[in-house]
Amino acid sequence: MIRKALAICAISAFIAPSARAQVPVTIAKNGLGAPVYVTNIDAALAPYLTQTQAASTYLPLTGGNTTGALNGVNTFQGLIGSSASGASTVLTTDGSGAVNGTNCLQVPTQGVTKAVINVIGASTNGTDAVMQVYPGIALFTASSGTPALQGSSASFYPVFGSPSPWSVVPTVDTATKCVVITTKGSGTGSWKWRASIQYENLIP
Structure with missing residues (x-):
């Protein structure tokens, strides 16, 4: 029960409140000590950027010029x-x-x-x-x-x-x-x- 509670808390903290309300996340446990399985997690996280997407969108690794003011300049x-x-x-x-x-x-x-x-x-x-x-x-x-x-x-x-x-x-x-x-x-x-x-x- 402790593991199940911890898993639920971890999932809840990772998914935004709006996503929690819209996409059901199911947690299943097969017997005492068995692994915890989470379904529907991909759907719940779909609205969020992956690390690769975030890097390419906000932190280009290929260089280039900035747009707009940088520190006011x-x-x-x-x-x-x-x-x-x-x-x-x-x-x-x-x-x-x-x-x-x-x-x-x-x-x-x-x-x-x-x-x-x-x-x-x-x-x-x-x-x-x-x-x-x-x-x-x-x-x-x-x-x-x-x-x-x-x-x-x-x-x-x-x-x-x-x-x-x-x-x-x-x-x-x-x-x-x-x-x-x-x-x-x-x-x-x-x-x-x-x-x-x-x-x-x-x-x-």
Whole structure:
């Protein structure tokens, strides 16, 4: 009787109250000391994820990017562009070279936004490549509605080959309220660019 009572308690604790009410779980015992058999347990547990399903749904083992804010920090990705040697281009999500309010990160209308801008560029010559990081960018919209950007680049801008003169300059477009990233590379070959912006909006 003690074993039977313990088995019933264990089953009851494992199955949610709603499932207990809807799916009958039968416990049978064949003689003193014989094993305890449980039927209908699969039906009772059907609404719940298995360990494999939970891992694949909430904890992917194959890596990949997160979506939404992580500890309050968002990531705006997919800013791309291309340019000829010595020419400038603006990075946008559609690669058009011009911001329009929908293909960029817009400056929030409230609070101050802390941002980190990461930009990489590579030349088709297979030799030249650059990276620029702006870790201390602040975005702000004044009461007049005018967006602004303040900050400077870090000393962390590795260079491969001989791409000079090259540049990465972040600004703000007043009309669209977009963060504008303008890039330029030199040397032989044309350039491909990609950027991302990690940002956190802080409202006092």
